[in-house]
Amino acid sequence: MRPVGSPLPPTSSLPPLRTLECSTEEQVFSALQGLSALYCPFAFPLDNASDSHRKLLSAADTLVDSGYVSATEGDEDDDCDEGEDRLAALRADNFERSHAERWLTGFIARSEMLECFTSEDSRQRAVDQASWVLESFFASTADQDQQMQEELADYAREFSFPITKDDSQGPMTVDIRLNDGLAGMDSSQPDDVGLQSWGASIVVSKLLCQEPARFGLTAASLGPSPRIIELGAGTGLVGLVMAKLLPRLGISNPTVIATDYHPAVLENLRSNIKTNFPQLDEAPIEAALLDWASPNLEHPLDAPADMLIATDVVYAPEHATWLRDCSTQILGPDGTLWLVATVRQNGRFEGVSETVEAAFGATDRPAGKDGRRLTILHAERLEKSNGIGRGDESGYRLFRIGWA
Numbered sequence: 001m002r003p004v005g006s007p008l009p010p011t012s013s014l015p016p017l018r019t020l021e022c023s024t025e026e027q028v029f030s031a032l033q034g035l036s037a038l039y040c041p042f043a044f045p046l047d048n049a050s051d052s053h054r055k056l057l058s059a060a061d062t063l064v065d066s067g068y069v070s071a072t073e074g075d076e077d078d079d080c081d082e083g084e085d086r087l088a089a090l091r092a093d094n095f096e097r098s099h100a101e102r103w104l105t106g107f108i109a110r111s112e113m114l115e116c117f118t119s120e121d122s123r124q125r126a127v128d129q130a131s132w133v134l135e136s137f138f139a140s141t142a143d144q145d146q147q148m149q150e151e152l153a154d155y156a157r158e159f160s161f162p163i164t165k166d167d168s169q170g171p172m173t174v175d176i177r178l179n180d181g182l183a184g185m186d187s188s189q190p191d192d193v194g195l196q197s198w199g200a201s202i203v204v205s206k207l208l209c210q211e212p213a214r215f216g217l218t219a220a221s222l223g224p225s226p227r228i229i230e231l232g233a234g235t236g237l238v239g240l241v242m243a244k245l246l247p248r249l250g251i252s253n254p255t256v257i258a259t260d261y262h263p264a265v266l267e268n269l270r271s272n273i274k275t276n277f278p279q280l281d282e283a284p285i286e287a288a289l290l291d292w293a294s295p296n297l298e299h300p301l302d303a304p305a306d307m308l309i310a311t312d313v314v315y316a317p318e319h320a321t322w323l324r325d326c327s328t329q330i331l332g333p334d335g336t337l338w339l340v341a342t343v344r345q346n347g348r349f350e351g352v353s354e355t356v357e358a359a360f361g362a363t364d365r366p367a368g369k370d371g372r373r374l375t376i377l378h379a380e381r382l383e384k385s386n387g388i389g390r391g392d393e394s395g396y397r398l399f400r401i402g403w404a
């Protein structure tokens with residue numbers, strides 16, 4: 001059997017993420033094809049690829065040599081074992097794999113903005129291929145899972161929020177343990193933002209436990225079996241707090257669905273749910289994929305939510321509009337959306353929190369089934385707590401949004 005090729009390490013071959021916009025379509029597909037050849041035992045399912053993409057991939061294999069797939073004409077069988085050993089060593093290199101993973105998540109996060117693609121179809125195919133390779137990283141063996149759990153333990157973070165409700169049932173604190181701030185994470189990168197708990201989620205978690213009634217967390221207002229959906233959950237801190245808090249407040253049979261769109265974030269979220277609810281079958285919380293830009297409302301998101309909650313999810317101009325449109329589809333007729341925008345007065349996120357008013361005040365915003373529109377009913381400022389949140393955060397804006 002011929003060796004797959006002579007791949008070069010991802011660290012020295014992939015085009016840098018920060019200059020990805022200068023890469024050509026061929027270079028992007030070549031890089032993706034190289035990663036597929038290196039990390040996936042089977043080739044990317046080209047049967048699903050469009051003709052143009054198929055042509056590009058085959059051109060990438062032959063003309064644009066990224067260094068991953070440069071099989072040399074005339075290789076002898078003797079070279080095969082050596083080539084396969086090199087490939088296996090490279091595949092097992094955690095540093096290279098972590099770089100490839102970061103590149104893939106970075107590529108997916110930036111893909112909408114890249115102008116190199118000749119068509120939307122090409123862009124989608126590239127994202128599909130990147131997701132396919134990325135997903136293969138998570139299809140790990142039991143041994144790898146064990147190793148991952150040990151590595152994650154190094155980044156465990158614990159929170160304990162006092163409950164100030166006299167008749168709360170059970171312990172007087174909500175205790176949460178999270179995998180937070182994973183190795184190699186760069187929080188300045190948009191694709192890494194969901195792997196840590198942001199200041200807003202900590203401030204809001206504390207408030208939920210201190211003043212549950214302020215958020216309508218009472219049996220009287222929520223009724224039995226309420227459905228609560230967290231949007232852009234990241235590590236899932238807020239959702240996990242809700243899942244532990246609600247039964248203590250006498251709110252029976254709640255369902256909390258913590259959602260995000262990022263594969264690595266969802267993986268970490270599921271792991272956090274398992275850490276806090278080892279008996280997964282009995283956990284009142286589950287994780288689900290939900291992209292605000294194109295919500296797919298299949299199970300478990302196929303029933304209206306009684307409450308939506310989202311912290312630090314507005315950090316690009318389009319986010320507030322996406323959140324509004326997505327919430328319009330999933331919030332029930334008596335439901336409330338609690339949206340917490342972090343105020344950043346410096347840097348590239350400056351002023352983005354102000355887009356919430358613009359989005360929820362726009363006259364052309366979509367209406368729900370009964371013709372009402374999501375509207376800001378109340379807004380207030382939450383102060384930054386000492387030692388919580390990053391330096392560029394100057395406070396938080398809490399919006400109570402409902403139908404009007």
Ligand SMILES: C[S@@+](CC[C@H](N)C(=O)[O-])C[C@H]1O[C@@H](n2cnc3c(N)ncnc32)[C@H](O)[C@@H]1O
Pocket residue numbers: 193194195196197198199200201202231232233234235236259260261262265290291292293310311312313315322
């Ligand atoms: C700044 S983090 C906040 C995470 C968490 N809510 C917190 O406060 O710690 C923003 C989160 O929104 C998620 N996100 C960004 N764009 C999204 C989209 N279009 N659909 C769903 N989630 C998205 C990111 O993956 C990330 O987890």
